[in-house]
Structure formats: structure tokens, C-alpha cells
Amino acid sequence: MDLTAVRTFVTAVDAGQFQEAAVDLSITPQAVSKRIAVLAKDLGVQLFSRTARGVRLTIDGQAFLPYARALLQAEDRAAASVRPGRRALRVDVIGRRLSVAGLLRGFHGAYPETDLDVVTLFDFDTAVAAVRSGTIDATFRAVDLPGRQLPEGVEAVPVFDEPLQLFTGPAHEFATARSIAPAQLAGRRIWMPGNIPGTEWAAYYDELAAEFGLTIDAIGPNFGIEHLLDTIADSSTLATFVSEQTPLVWPAGHDLRRIPLHDPTPVYPHSLIWRTDNPHPALTALRDHLTAAYPGRPEGGIWTPERVRDA
Incomplete structure (x- = not known):
């Protein structure tokens, strides 16, 4: 559908006369009539009927009007979505x-x-x-x-600067600790199957592991956060890192623990x-x-x- 013709149609409705619509659009009244005639032909209906005072919408024109306005609003939103200074x-x-x-x-x-x-x-x-x-x-x-x-x-x-926490199940050796130092994790296995090589978060945890002598284990399929929570809850040896700000919800029976890291606190x-x-x-x-x-x-x-x- 020709949106220029649709805009001409809406402008003519609001102006009440083709002459006024032509002024608003900076075109001739003949151009207004031609655009609306082409639109009416494409739709297969008559959109206006002429009166002594100008033009009046037909029943079909009245039915089409709200959709015509919606089309123009969609056009404006589409343009604003990519236009510098106007888009989001x-x-x-x-x-x-x-x-x-x-x-x-x-x-x-x-x-x-x-x-x-x-x-x-x-x-x-x-x-x-x-x-x-x-x-x-x-x-x-x-x-x-x-x-x-x-x-x-x-x-x-x-x-x-986002502080990290150790995340464990109830049987893990650090499950009851109020806080631990990263150095206490030396030689321990931290399971992070979402650490994809080449990503910035994998590079961060590689640096962390090298500094404090721990092992980041990214082996195993990443089935999502629910599978990670289930596995950590049932393990006495596996733990992972989570952000202090990451919202996590798990079943009450999992009894999972967030343990702050201090001296120093690793921050992302x-x-x-x-x-x-x-x-x-x-x-x-x-x-x-x-x-x-x-x-x-x-x-x-x-x-x-x-x-x-x-x-």
C-alpha cells in the first residue's frame, strides 16, 4: 500500500477539504485528488463523497480511517527506530x-x-x-x-565493580563458612560450563584462576542455570562463582549457599x-x-x- 497516498487521505480527512489538504502537504489540489483516487482504486471502494462544503467520508472511508492512522503511526515508529536523534x-x-x-x-x-x-x-x-x-x-x-x-x-x-561469591551445595567443605579468601580455593575445582573460550568472562576467570591457583572447569554441556543448580546442590566437591547481584531462585530442598569472598574480593x-x-x-x-x-x-x-x- 502506498503510504504517501494513505497520508494524503488522512490529511484530507483532518482538513475537511482537498484544497486545505493540498496546502498542508505543499502539493496541488489535483495531486491530492489523484493520490486519493489511486488509493480508492487499489482498495476497490469509494473513500469520499463530495458535498457543497467539500468532501465527506463514505462508510468505507470511515471504516478505513483508523487503520490508515495506525499505518502512519507504524511508519513513524519504524523511521524513529533507526533515525539518529529520534530513535531509542x-x-x-x-x-x-x-x-x-x-x-x-x-x-x-x-x-x-x-x-x-x-x-x-x-x-x-x-x-x-x-x-x-x-x-x-x-x-x-x-x-x-x-x-x-x-x-x-x-x-x-x-x-x-560487581563482587563475586562462591556458590555451593550444603555438603561442600565451605558450605558453613561465613566468608572465605580466594587463596583458600587453591587446588579446588570451580565448575563453570557456560565459560565459552574467547569470551570476556572466560578471560576474566582465567586471570582469576591463575592468580589464586584454582581450576576453572568448563567441561560438560551447558544445560542452563537449572541444571547447574541441581548439580551443585547434590555435590560435595563442585562449586561455582556467581555475582552478588545475580538473581537466583532454587527449590527449598537444594539448600544452596552464597559465600562472600574477601581478602581480597574479586570484582567483575x-x-x-x-x-x-x-x-x-x-x-x-x-x-x-x-x-x-x-x-x-x-x-x-x-x-x-x-x-x-x-x-
Whole structure:
């Protein structure tokens, strides 16, 4: 269907006369009549009947009008979804259930008038390339990892240091501990079947394992979080790492335990990455909101891969 003809039809309805519609559309009255005639022919109905005062909708025209308006609204939304300055702020998160998605929810709560388009890209390089090309406006990624470099014109700022916890079943040796130090995990097996080689989270846990002498075991099919919880609950030797902010729900009979890690506390360093010349008006608001809430990284007591490199 010719949306230009549909828009002409709606404009003529609102104006009440083809002459007024022509003025509004900056075309001739003859062009208005021709567009509407073509539309009526395509539909196989008469849309207007002429009166002494101008034109009046026929019954078919009245039936078509709400759908015509909906078509034009859909056209406007489609254009706004990709038009810089009008489309929603498009932000990438690693996962919709993870803490960075919670950061976005907090931003939306503070700025409910801002439209957000949340996407999930797989890896660091893909996300940064999408920022650089303008496909997305920003991404949350860990830049404090070996081999992570940002191209010219792309910047990052830390926005959240996410503490890790040990996650065990009731029979595990650390199940009753109030907290443990990462060094106590030396020689232990940490089961993380979702750690896909080449991903930024796998690189983070490789650095963590090398620093504290533990083993990250990614062997075995990844059947999802429910299977992971079931397996951890029944094991006296398997444990895994979870974020302090990750929401998890499990059956009461599992009796699973979250054990804080201290001295130091490993944190996953999330940064917001954006292109410096991105003109989207909501991007500055997002950056200011996140940096204002970030307390800064303390001098001691935490571990990140960046600190290992600096040392």
C-alpha cells in the first residue's frame, strides 16, 4: 500500500477539504485528488463523497480511517527506530538477567521518558565494533582485561565493580563458612560450563584462576542455570562463582549457599563504552547517571585483572 497516498487521505480527512489538504502537504489540489483516487482504486471502494462544503467520508472511508492512522503511526515508529536523534537509545548488555541490565532499569526509573532499546551482543570485539559503527550507542563491557583495546574515538568509564561469591551445595567443605579468601580455593575445582573460550568472562576467570591457583572447569554441556543448580546442590566437591547481584531462585530442598569472598574480593569490572562523537541526546544522561552512582574503586581489598597487570 502506498503510504504517501494513505497520508494524503488522512490529511484530507483532518482538513475537511482537498484544497486545505493540498496546502498542508505543499502539493496541488489535483495531486491530492489523484493520490486519493489511486488509493480508492487499489482498495476497490469509494473513500469520499463530495458535498457543497467539500468532501465527506463514505462508510468505507470511515471504516478505513483508523487503520490508515495506525499505518502512519507504524511508519513513524519504524523511521524513529533507526533515525539518529529520534530513535531509542540502543544499549548492549551481556545478558538481560545480569547486573548491567539492572543498571539500565535504574536509569529508566530515573528517566522514564527515555526510550531504551536493549540488545545482547556476544563478545567484546563485536560490541565495540557496533559502538564504533553507530549500530549501538553504548555497551557494558570489561575493559580491564588483557588484550582489550579501544579504537580511536571510543571511550570507556568504569560504572560498576560487581563482587563475586562462591556458590555451593550444603555438603561442600565451605558450605558453613561465613566468608572465605580466594587463596583458600587453591587446588579446588570451580565448575563453570557456560565459560565459552574467547569470551570476556572466560578471560576474566582465567586471570582469576591463575592468580589464586584454582581450576576453572568448563567441561560438560551447558544445560542452563537449572541444571547447574541441581548439580551443585547434590555435590560435595563442585562449586561455582556467581555475582552478588545475580538473581537466583532454587527449590527449598537444594539448600544452596552464597559465600562472600574477601581478602581480597574479586570484582567483575563493568565499564560503559561509547563513541565520543555520538550525538544521541540520551547518551550523556545515561553516562552522567551511571558515573554519579559509581563510588570509585577503593585502594585495597578488591581484585581485578587490571590490578594484577599493574603489580
